[in-house]
Amino acid sequence: MVSKMDKTVVSTRIRLARNLKDIPFASRLTPDAKKDVRQKIKDAAKSLPGYSFDYIDMESLTTIQAGSMVEEHLISLEFANDRAGSGLLLDRKHNISIMINEEDHLRIQVIGKGEKIKKLYDIANKLDDELDEKLHFAFSENLGFLTHCPTNLGTGLRASVMMHLPGLHESGLINKIINTVSQVGLTVRGLYGEGSQPGACLYQVSNQISLGITEADTLERLLEVVSQIAQNEAALREKMLENxxxxxxxxxxxxxxxxxxxxxxxxxxxxxxxxxxxxxxxxxxxxxxxxxxxxxxxxxxxxxxxxxxxxxxxxxxxxxxxxxxxxxxx
Structure with a gap:
């Protein structure tokens, strides 16, 4: 039997923001220092058993190539627009991408189809632990993982679920959903994240808070909200499809x-x-x-x-x- 979430959830994504210990954030690095960070992360990732990472020098890409990667959700729009000193590690077999020298020294991202967000987190968490052993990430007992943007402090986790919501979109109730989820530390954005439009009635639901909350609680809260949104969407669709x-x-x-x-x-x-x-x-x-x-x-x-x-x-x-x-x- 197909669940309500199966009918609305298009894809899920886990992203972990990390920085190397005792090295300034990417925005404060010289070109040579960026190159050193890039090489360290590249060498560490490629030395790990069980992965098949290909490395891409972002500066070598055309605007078209970088834009296509944004459309595939492999990289962020900001990363595509500012590629100086940046690199990308891709393991397509496991749907893993690592952005090097975006806002943070590295951003681990795992994408999957459907709603299996906890499974994706386990993949990202395992890779995170393996890389931490080799690279030593910046961490504070009080603040958690140290990140360029204060909103990523703590776990550094952004979990997001892409949903197809034509019922909520056409009824205008999507605005009520957006306001409601913001009260529990979540946000609803367009197809390509912050500031983007909901093309094809596709919306991203993700956590906004990563400080003072565990990874497990973040995922649980997100899944609860996604499940409720899916139920609301299903009720609206039932009426729509009778028309x-x-x-x-x-x-x-x-x-x-x-x-x-x-x-x-x-x-x-x-x-x-x-x-x-x-x-x-x-x-x-x-x-x-x-x-x-x-x-x-x-x-x-x-x-x-x-x-x-x-x-x-x-x-x-x-x-x-x-x-x-x-x-x-x-």
Missing amino acids: INIEDRIFRAYGVLKEARLLSSQEFSKLLSDVRLGAEGEILNLDLRMLDDIFLKAQPYTLMLYGGENMEIRQRDVKRAELVRQALNK
Whole structure:
């Protein structure tokens, strides 16, 4: 039986912010010092058994390549915009990325599909312990892990759950949810985090507080809130899917995506959200992972990465429509 959370949770992410002991934060390092930190972290990660890290020098990437990594949620937007002295370690087998010299010396990130956030935390925590043995992270008995931004002090943990919430979005109740969760130390943001918009009705729910609370309590609180949001969304969807107008909209969206010759990013996101609603509600027999794959490949930077970096907006719209047609008509 498919749970309410299975129908709303798209992906989960664990991120741990860490800094090396007795070394200034990344923003205060000289280019040579940044290079030294980068090399230390790279050597430590690559020496660990059981992982397959590839190293990427962020300065060597184009804006398109870095932007595509943001769309894939491998790196933050801030990291993509300021790549000087930065590096990235990727272990795609385990869905692990380590950003080097972002705000902090390193940020360990593990991403997974669905709601298994505690399993992802165990992966991140194990890697954190292994790296700490080699690198010795900055830690205070009173403040916990020392971080560039005070909001990350303590555990340095940011746990987030990406949810598809068309019911709450269309009803306008999402604003009430945002206000409510802020009272328990959580936040709701758009697709790419702080300041971003909720493309395709996708929202990130994450913890805001990491000081004075354990990792276990953080995850438990987040899961409780996500479960409640999923229940609220399910109740709204039940009414939505009984409405012939909504059902018609879902099938029209599916028809347009299968046949369109031009798709703007905004139109595509709206239509795919409707199609995803139909798939989650078992009105359309479509694989959700396939829809996730389409969504990523149709994002502007990823589209240009594989279709040509010099594409104009209209060319992207043509390419996006072609990509979506091919995927849905297989």
